[in-house]
Amino acid sequence: MSAGRLAVVGLGPGDPELVTIKAARLIAAADVVAFPHAEGGEAFARKIAAPYVRPGQRELAFALPMRPDPAEARAAYRAAAAAIAAELRRGRTVALLCEGDPLFYGSSARLLEFLDEFRQVEVVPGIASPHAAAARLGHAIARRDEVFKVLPATLAPNRLEAELRAADAAAILKLGRRFDAVRALCDRLGFTARAVLVEHATLPAERTVPLAAAEPGAKPYFSLILIPRADEASEGRMIADVARERAAIPAKARAEDAA
């Protein structure tokens, strides 16, 4: 029996409607849907894909450590890959569910290293979080000959500062406990007035706050600071307006809107 096909399926930022037609089709057509779950946490990718998983479809959940020591992480990836490989060797097609875009700061790319022997791998791109955040704000990320940078907050502070200083537009990811330091850096470089903190973009828990109005303290994993291009004045107004309008909508209405 020949090996089955593996589809690595990007699911976008969280709203199940931001899944692509192709991803929905490959999920429904797969013999097995495989997905990571954080230790003791929920399976976020499985939740986004819920409308497209068939009742009774074979499911393969695997654990990935969130803050791994390297040896532990390697063992977890190896075990997950072995479970997927076993399904493929039985000739089954497997859809590996990934939030966001699988190849953009995702863990599935690492998993693929351990599945090297399978040549029939198809990757379906998904909408990455900076694009989802920009859409919620109604604001252009970048235009023409502007430079857009994706900067993890976990960068060495000197490098983060040097890169941000020279950016026309940026998304700062992985805020967590680094938020206050990043906020101070944005203040110092003059980016705060046009920056927006976006938490859980496109999900019922979504929150958009002008950076100038954000409370200090650690931020959730699914949050980012978007620094869109410098604006004509009218666009500067647009950001603040949209953020204020959204902040004024009760959480329940937002949940219904997203449902």
Added chain:
Amino acid sequence: MSAGRLAVVGLGPGDPELVTIKAARLIAAADVVAFPHAEGGEAFARKIAAPYVRPGQRELAFALPMRPDPAEARAAYRAAAAAIAAELRRGRTVALLCEGDPLFYGSSARLLEFLDEFRQVEVVPGIASPHAAAARLGHAIARRDEVFKVLPATLAPNRLEAELRAADAAAILKLGRRFDAVRALCDRLGFTARAVLVEHATLPAERTVPLAAAEPGAKPYFSLILIPRADEASEGRMIADVARERAAIPAKARAEDAA
């Protein structure tokens, strides 16, 4: 009568299956689908959206100059916005079709400036070209604390060099006639071995070529150079392998694959 709603709908890189469920729904539900066509050229966004446009649905095509003088461009945007505004004032819902992600180096963001009076605007993000290209190569764009940059080839040469030198990963857009200069820069900075030229990602005309093997000369508008993260050796192999395999597939088979 109250004004209709405007949806700015991202359609992704070109494969109609990479349209999101939400985009497909909003297109089908709209009273009017509006889209740009290049002067004397085709309407690329309309082509991607073709499966989701209803027979007999009202269509509004507008011209946008490709290489505008500023006054001419302004007049074209103003005229397009006026035509859309007229539909909205009649209480009609309008889906404005945009290739890629509407707010990522797109022209629709500019159009929105002229539609400022309409507050009920929803933007649906789409898959941007660097993500589509990475998926076709099966290669991670960036991971962990790496910096990913989007660099238009139209940047001043000094700035392009400085930004690229300090990047862990990059997508270089808008190649056109700048391709040879960008290629020479990649050679000089040592990026050529891991860079791939991707033309028309996800379309029947798709072509992926290791940069080292790319022929000189101007490149199409829908092309980019992807410089993925530096690799473990096994991944470096993957890029070249995939590119070679794809190059070996006859164009006809690729067209059928994409159909």
